[in-house]
Amino acid sequence: MRGKRSKQYRKLMHAYALTFHFRAPYQVLLSSTIIRDAARFKMQLGSMLSNTLHGEIKPMITQCCIRHLYNAVPEPGHEADKERWIEVAKSAERRRCGHHELETPLSEEECIRSVVDAKGSGTNKHRYVVATQEREVRAAMREVAGVPLIYINRSVMVLEPMAERSAEVREAEEKGKVRAGLKARRGAEAGGVKRKAEEEEGEEGEDEGAQEEAAAPKKKKARGPKGPNPLSVKKPKKENQEKSAGKKVEEERSVLRKAAKQDPQAADKAVKAEVAVGEGGASADGASGKRKRRRKPKESGDAASALKAEVGDEE
Template sequence: MPRAKRSKQYRKLMEQFSMGFGYRVPYQVLVDADFIAEANKCKMDLVRRLEDTLHGEVKPMITQCSMRHLYERKSEPGVEAAIEQAKTQFERRRCGHHPDEYPEPLSALECIQSVVDPKDNSLNKHRYVCAINDDAVRASIRQIAGTPLLFIRRSVMIMEPMATVSAKIRSKDEKSKFRAELKTVVGGKRKREDDSDDSDQDGNEKQGTGKSDEPEKLEEKKKSKKRKRGRKEPNPLAVKKKQPKPASDGQHSKAPEANEAGANEADAAETGQAEAPKRKRRRRRGRGANKAGGDATTEEATVTPNTANSTGEAPAVVSNTANAEE
């Protein structure tokens, strides 16, 4: 597995431990004698490598029994450097196994298990991260729920995946939280922000008036305050305006005439000029009447402008004259 992918996996694993079992930085890392001896053998910067693996600050710790194991292996190469590092950089964790009572140090399994799970209830109460290189000890500590485990193989620090016991407890807690949320939603205890604001306003009104509204009125208020959800209309500013349709030939020909007529009427109204008066009819006396001395009357038909012939000639004057008595 590539280094970047493995680092991402370790970060997610520590996030799961922090959410499920309450791990916080700085992480308390409990180291045994074999682990620190292997790290010095590989010339590994132990504290820095622990921080890179756990993705956070660490607080390395070592028990009194593990220190006594290191002193017993002092003759081995590289153990003296491990003893000096444990003295200077590691915090001493008192396990209660004093040399007066226990002339020989307890095994790593008994000592670390008594520190991690002092009450034997399979719970890591103080949230220790165990860095153990012995497979048998790691298999025993794996039964304690919520315990991250580290070990070194071929100068590479490896973090074990979450144990089955820890995964079951974590899934059980998540299901219980989910059921609690469902109960609150079904019971009606959980409300939206808008409902809570409305209830606060109603409560203030009730305190001022000293009377409580009827349930029917409350239901009507809730219905009226519900948001209408449906299809939204488009933005009127973004909609293109409709253009008028082009008129037909007949309408197009009549339109300018109507416009011209309206313009003429408007001009006439503005100038105050009326239409030209019609020509009056006039009576003319015939020549024969003058000769007769005026005994006979003459009648003459006036010429109207509409009596023009189709040839364009002026109409003839029709006259009825009474012949005078000779």
């Protein structure tokens, strides 16, 4: 089998597996006609079937089809073929169709239809693959959803493209899956929002951020639990601020001292500046001392005014 066709058939069987749950070993119903043509073209029916279907096969044949085979007369010059037919038929598992008591067997179309879709519900309950040379049988089987169809065309085995009826079922199922997938995702996102909201309840001023994150694609969800715990983050931040404020003050002081050494005239300025910096540093270091100083002149001053004074100093 050529590479391109092989790939195409593999893909097709994958589609049958997804939508109609086909699994190897594939049960292949053989009609008398495909057994006869395989013998005529000297084809190894079993290995060709499993190559075409990309998996182990379980050949089967109905009682009626066997009877048709026994009754058939080989073409002149091909009398020896009959032996081969019977050999192949015997190597297949006999599928009881319940027609063996009839005086004459049912037509292969009627018999195969009764085996594939006994209730006439249009479904291939036992997941049969049907291999037949008769166009009428294949046409009938195309009306049943999910029946892979095989025939031989001039010594080439062909797996028919998925019939319209089957393709419709497949399409509907895929749409359903997409819908179900979206639903599931929405559900998960809603859950994510709830969880996030609960996690961030304790944080101040981040409600808007939380909502934005929830609305964003689901990738962000995973970040939630890994995000920094605000309680563990905020304290160090404050300490750092204090430290850096203290550092700044020290740096400015040393700069001013240096400037004073280089330029004696600037010494006076430097002292004034140092005082100013010192006040700034005090507010960063913790305002308790300064607040006391400030409050002394007007002890009745309320907390709000004290706060204002602090803010003013920092700038």
